[in-house]
Amino acid sequence: MQKKRILILGEYGAFSRRIIASLSRFPLAECVIGAKKTQRIERMAQKANIAVIPVDAKDVTSLRQSLDDVFAVVNTQGPFLGQDNLVASLCAHLGIHYVDPADSRDHVRNIARLSRKAEKSGSLIVSGAGAVPAVSSALVDTLAGEFDKISEIHTALVRARGDQRALAVMRAILSYSGSRIRIKEKGRWRETYGWTKPEKIDFPAPIGRRRAYLCDMPDLDIFPRHYVAQTVTSRAVLPSRSYNLALYILGWLKRRDVIRDIPKLSVPLIRIGSAILDSEAIRGGMRVLVRGQKGDEEIAHTVFLIARDDNMAAVAAAPCIALIKKWISQDVPFTGAAPCVGMLSWDEIKDELLDYDIVLVRR
Numbered sequence: 001m002q003k004k005r006i007l008i009l010g011e012y013g014a015f016s017r018r019i020i021a022s023l024s025r026f027p028l029a030e031c032v033i034g035a036k037k038t039q040r041i042e043r044m045a046q047k048a049n050i051a052v053i054p055v056d057a058k059d060v061t062s063l064r065q066s067l068d069d070v071f072a073v074v075n076t077q078g079p080f081l082g083q084d085n086l087v088a089s090l091c092a093h094l095g096i097h098y099v100d101p102a103d104s105r106d107h108v109r110n111i112a113r114l115s116r117k118a119e120k121s122g123s124l125i126v127s128g129a130g131a132v133p134a135v136s137s138a139l140v141d142t143l144a145g146e147f148d149k150i151s152e153i154h155t156a157l158v159r160a161r162g163d164q165r166a167l168a169v170m171r172a173i174l175s176y177s178g179s180r181i182r183i184k185e186k187g188r189w190r191e192t193y194g195w196t197k198p199e200k201i202d203f204p205a206p207i208g209r210r211r212a213y214l215c216d217m218p219d220l221d222i223f224p225r226h227y228v229a230q231t232v233t234s235r236a237v238l239p240s241r242s243y244n245l246a247l248y249i250l251g252w253l254k255r256r257d258v259i260r261d262i263p264k265l266s267v268p269l270i271r272i273g274s275a276i277l278d279s280e281a282i283r284g285g286m287r288v289l290v291r292g293q294k295g296d297e298e299i300a301h302t303v304f305l306i307a308r309d310d311n312m313a314a315v316a317a318a319p320c321i322a323l324i325k326k327w328i329s330q331d332v333p334f335t336g337a338a339p340c341v342g343m344l345s346w347d348e349i350k351d352e353l354l355d356y357d358i359v360l361v362r363r
Helices: 014-025 039-048 060-066 086-094 105-121 131-144 166-176 219-226 241-255 262-278 312-330 346-353
Strands: 004-009 029-034 051-053 072-075 097-099 124-127 149-158 180-185 188-193 199-202 209-214 231-237 284-294 297-307 336-339 358-362
Touching (some): 014 029, 029 312, 086 097, 097 312, 105 336, 131 284, 131 346, 149 219, 166 241, 199 231, 209 241, 219 231, 284 312
Parallel strands (some): 029 051, 072 097, 124 336
Antiparallel strands (some): 199 209, 284 297
């Protein structure tokens, strides 16, 4: 079988490094890194024995030139906020498959707007192939067979430091902290505020008890539709307890119009937060709690994903890797644009995590 050319757009960091390392070893893939050439990028490419081509992901001409003979693009550029779908849109126009690990609710929702264009060109455009919604939905699927009917799904993501995506995460949280978000509760959509309603969750060791805050994640849109769940919440925890509290206070001030625009404070806050995160333990994880009915009985099942020793980046990278390998080995199953839900089983994602200290705990 002829090798398929895979363009990986992104900067140097734990996340993109894992994708590059894994796909460069896959015998059916010919990987190319698309990024501004730096010494670190050059060293990483040399180590993986793959080429680097200079690409400006915000310039259409530069992007078009980089897409010659490309089978699929893995876009790790981020931060995937707002309406910036330039790379995905160009891939949909040219008939090139596309995947990104975005966990921005707006970005993942808006990717569906490219469906008609992608169907016409014969490409598949996928967003959300990261910790959420790809991994979170795959974990829900492991529990779904225990239920006749799912009524509630509650996810909580423990962020870990040590990745270039940390700054994008901070910007995303700052963008909705103290702002209105929509959640489905008891079958009805209602508004609440981001980074509020903390819940104490007892994660397995080494994470322990943490306070998780409401987040504006893609799961909030997808799970009520995909699983017909009547109540869905999505929460997150940052590695630093003090930074969690600081974000909560900033949101409280914003709700009371003491400050109006938290993102304007983002640069100094992110710098301070990054310094705090670097002094904390490097571990992350996820909890998925599902409630529902089995016969006449109300039941609940919980699964925890625990990543030790800076391995949370591997969890976020695994769906992108697994999806590209699946497309190359088994062909692309359909065309259009959609979030990464129902496209990968937990076993397929788990296969990309066997080399890391990551465990699954059921309760």
